[in-house]
Amino acid sequence: MYRCHVMICGGTGCTSSGSDKVAKAFETQIMAADLENEVKVIRTGCFGLCALGPIVVVYPEGSFYSMVKPEDVPEIVSEHLLKGRPVTRLLYDETVTEDNAVKSLEQTSFYNKQKRVALRNCGVINPESIEEYIGFDGYAALGKALTEMTPDGVIQT
Numbered sequence: 001m002y003r004c005h006v007m008i009c010g011g012t013g014c015t016s017s018g019s020d021k022v023a024k025a026f027e028t029q030i031m032a033a034d035l036e037n038e039v040k041v042i043r044t045g046c047f048g049l050c051a052l053g054p055i056v057v058v059y060p061e062g063s064f065y066s067m068v069k070p071e072d073v074p075e076i077v078s079e080h081l082l083k084g085r086p087v088t089r090l091l092y093d094e095t096v097t098e099d100n101a102v103k104s105l106e107q108t109s110f111y112n113k114q115k116r117v118a119l120r121n122c123g124v125i126n127p128e129s130i131e132e133y134i135g136f137d138g139y140a141a142l143g144k145a146l147t148e149m150t151p152d153g154v155i156q157t
């Protein structure tokens, strides 16, 4: 069990703006800080805000770092991951309140007009972990169709 997940966008836009180097820097700095058993680095699909890439979201609080450069990573690791103090100057400005609290992405103007359906878990779970997908109700409809519904009921639905 990890106390912190660092979700790094691996979508096309963020990859072209250097997210691979950012991910490598996180892995190196996390090892150097002896945090590899506490912090997990995960590559995700596109968050949708490609112009702000590379994007890094740190959970559990959901801090949204934008335009992250490899040289930003040591500060994020030492301040945020080690000491629990998000580096607000590197966060997407819409996610930081006047008193330096961190807002969720859903409260930003870009996301609060959207209802993500197929990509609702993008950036939230590890896309390569079927356990996490199932934990977020993945295959729930299949399970219902196979265990609670008749073939005719499935066709009607």
Ligand code: FES
Pocket: 009, 010, 011, 012, 013, 014, 015, 045, 046, 047, 048, 049, 050, 051, 053, 055
């Ligand atoms: S590719 Fe990273 S937000 Fe779209």
